[in-house]
Amino acid sequence: MELEIGSALSIGLILGVVIITAALLITVERRLLGFWQERLGPNRVGWFGSLQVVADMIKIFTKEDWVPPFADKFSFVIAPGIIMTVVLLSFAVIPFAPNIGVIDSNIGVLFVLAMASLGAYSVMLGGLSSDNKYALLGSLRAAAQMVSYEVFMGISLLGVVALTGSFNMREIVESQADGWYIIPQFIGFVIFLIAGVAESHRLPFDIPEAEQEICAGYHTEYSGMKFGMFFVAEYIGLVLISSLITVLFFGGWLGPAFLPPVIWFAIKVFVFIAFFILMRAAVPRPRYDQLMSYGWLFLLPLSLVNLLVTGVIILSTQ
Amino acid sequence: MIALFYIAGAIAVIATVAVILQTNIVHGLLYLILSLLAVAVIFYVLGAPFAAVLEAIVYAGAIMVLFLFVIMMLNLGQHTRDQERDWLSPRGWIAPSIMAAILLGQLLTVLSSIDYDLVPEQVGVMEVSALLFGPYVLAVELASILLLAGLVAAYHLAKTK
Numbered sequence: 001m002e003l004e005i006g007s008a009l010s011i012g013l014i015l016g017v018v019i020i021t022a023a024l025l026i027t028v029e030r031r032l033l034g035f036w037q038e039r040l041g042p043n044r045v046g047w048f049g050s051l052q053v054v055a056d057m058i059k060i061f062t063k064e065d066w067v068p069p070f071a072d073k074f075s076f077v078i079a080p081g082i083i084m085t086v087v088l089l090s091f092a093v094i095p096f097a098p099n100i101g102v103i104d105s106n107i108g109v110l111f112v113l114a115m116a117s118l119g120a121y122s123v124m125l126g127g128l129s130s131d132n133k134y135a136l137l138g139s140l141r142a143a144a145q146m147v148s149y150e151v152f153m154g155i156s157l158l159g160v161v162a163l164t165g166s167f168n169m170r171e172i173v174e175s176q177a178d179g180w181y182i183i184p185q186f187i188g189f190v191i192f193l194i195a196g197v198a199e200s201h202r203l204p205f206d207i208p209e210a211e212q213e214i215c216a217g218y219h220t221e222y223s224g225m226k227f228g229m230f231f232v233a234e235y236i237g238l239v240l241i242s243s244l245i246t247v248l249f250f251g252g253w254l255g256p257a258f259l260p261p262v263i264w265f266a267i268k269v270f271v272f273i274a275f276f277i278l279m280r281a282a283v284p285r286p287r288y289d290q291l292m293s294y295g296w297l298f299l300l301p302l303s304l305v306n307l308l309v310t311g312v313i314i315l316s317t318q
Numbered sequence: 319m320i321a322l323f324y325i326a327g328a329i330a331v332i333a334t335v336a337v338i339l340q341t342n343i344v345h346g347l348l349y350l351i352l353s354l355l356a357v358a359v360i361f362y363v364l365g366a367p368f369a370a371v372l373e374a375i376v377y378a379g380a381i382m383v384l385f386l387f388v389i390m391m392l393n394l395g396q397h398t399r400d401q402e403r404d405w406l407s408p409r410g411w412i413a414p415s416i417m418a419a420i421l422l423g424q425l426l427t428v429l430s431s432i433d434y435d436l437v438p439e440q441v442g443v444m445e446v447s448a449l450l451f452g453p454y455v456l457a458v459e460l461a462s463i464l465l466l467a468g469l470v471a472a473y474h475l476a477k478t479k
Contacts, residue, residue: 075344106442110371117379121351124383128344128390136390143387147380154375167443 011102018091022235027053029235029277036281060231065224068130075129080222080229083122086115087236094243095170097253097262108169109161112244113154116199119237120146123201123208126230127218138217141288142208145198148295153195155303159188159310160248173252180251184313187306189249191299196245198291200237203280207288242272323363330356341402343394347385354378365438368446 027042031049034041043049067073093108095101105111120143127139161167163184164175172181182189198205209217219230246252246268253261286294333353340346354377361370450458 072342072344075348105367107367107371110368110375110443114371114374114379117375117383120379120383121386124386124390125344125348128386140387140390143383143390147383147387150379 010100014091014096014100014102015088018088018236018239019232021239022232023053023057025235025238025273026056026231028273029280032274032277033281036278057228060228061225063224065226068132068221070131071221072129072131075125076221077226079122079126079129080226080233081122082125083119083233084229084236086119086122087233087240090115090240091243093169094240094247095173095252096265097260100262101170104168104170106166106168109157109167109172109248112240113150113157116153117146117150119199120150122230122233123218126222130218130221132221134215135218135220137214138208138210138220141214142201142218145201145205145207145291148292149195149198152191152295152299152303153199155300155307156188156191156195157248158307159185162307162310162314169247169252173247173254176251176254180249180254182249185249185306185310187302188310189245191303191306192248193245194299196241197276197279198295200234200241202234202238202276204283204285205291207285207291210285238273238276239269242269242276245272319363323360326356326359326363329353330360339406341399341406343389343398343402344386347382347389350385351378351382354382365440366446368441368443 027049030052031041031043041049042052045051045055067076090112092102093105093111095104123142123146124139127135127137127142130136160172160181163181164172166172166175201208209219214220219227222230243265246265250268252268253265255261255264259267330353333349333356336349337346337353340349354373358370358373358378361367361373
């Protein structure tokens with residue numbers, strides 16, 4: 001590993017690996033869902049269905065890219081670009097290994113939160129500009145859900161930040177050398193996990209795009225590669241949330257020395273991706289008001305108490 | 319770094335002018351978000367990364383989302399666009415432009431007499447927090463009381479009998 005942090009080569013490699021991983025996840029998810037639901041899943045194209053993603057990509061690239069005549073064209077076209085940009089930018093502060101990463105920022109955790117909050121615009125503009133009742137309903141739900149869960153997401157991280165004494169992700173990983181934060185911050189981890197699912201609006205919290213109620217939600221009017229960008233961005237968001245959980249609670253690249261650090265990172269991330277896919281296969285979708293009241297009446301007080309107790313313990317042991 | 323400051327500043331000014339001139343309210347809001355993000359970049363360049371991120375999280379990421387949320391509920395169409403266009407008549411520009419030009423002139427005279435330092439010092443998260451919970455603790459408490467009052471009022475207004 002001759003790469004330096006922030007060199008053009010390492011930035012290119014990280015972007016490439018992230019996007020290819022996200023694209024491969026489309027097949028991996030379908031295969032794993034098939035496995036857990038005791039059916040076959042896509043297994044015809046290539047070795048055990050491994051080329052299914054190529055077939056999907058060819059289909060999505062050659063589909064007609066249609067902008068509805070009644071849509072607000074400007075907002076309609078930029079909406080999918082916003083979500084791709086912000087999720088990929090979030091990877092800039094993730095430390096993949098001691099010598100692999102894009103930037104080493106002192107505001108790393110806050111930067112990810114800022115990008116997550118800007119991601120809400122993509123979904124809202126997509127729904128609003130479509131001028132379609134299902135899309136509008138979907139994006140209203142998405143806006144309320146994302147703004148609410150951002151709050152608990154931020155507060156649940158503060159326990160880790162307080163224990164480390166820094167917002168720098170690299171320092172957070174290094175301070176976990178004598179014990180991962182999953183043990184002292186278990187409640188924070190659970191809240192972050194739930195908020196992460198809600199923030200990337202995946203099942204069981206995919207209420208903004210619940211097919212049975214509101215068609216496809218905010219991307220009802222999207223087709224071709226514009227839809228593809230929403231679709232791939234969701235998978236990149238999944239990789240991002242899994243990487244964040246790994247970095248903040250599971251010691252990032254740390255692990256026994258028989259494997260290189262970046263492999264440990266990849267293994268941990270994959271375990272969480274598989275867990276999220278299992279959740280999709282196993283947990284039913286809650287009702288919309290249940291989601292909101294669960295967040296504000298249960299997760300918010302819990303995360304505040306968690307932060308308070310963490311603060312008291314840190315102060316009393318100093 | 320100073321080039322970044324001027325570029326971000328120019329974007330902020332142009333985007334803010336576009337907010338006023340834009341008749342499509344959603345596009346106007348997008349320009350406002352752009353302007354806020356440009357201000358965040360300015361903060362970062364001037365050595366205040368914490369303020370920069372808070373600008374992005376709080377203003378661009380939360381308050382503007384709520385603005386957009388309200389606009390989505392209102393269902394504004396061509397009708398409001400025409401109304402905006404009527405309000406932006408050339409005659410209405412004269413008096414505000416003269417007054418704004420006078421203010422700008424005054425501001426430029428004041429700024430030209432200040433001897434400022436172009437190499438800013440870095441103010442990190444720790445320094446800002448220490449100030450907030452040290453000398454400015456009263457202001458923080460007052461702000462939280464204001465927010466609490468707003469919360470109670472919103473709860474009262476939204477309560478259904």
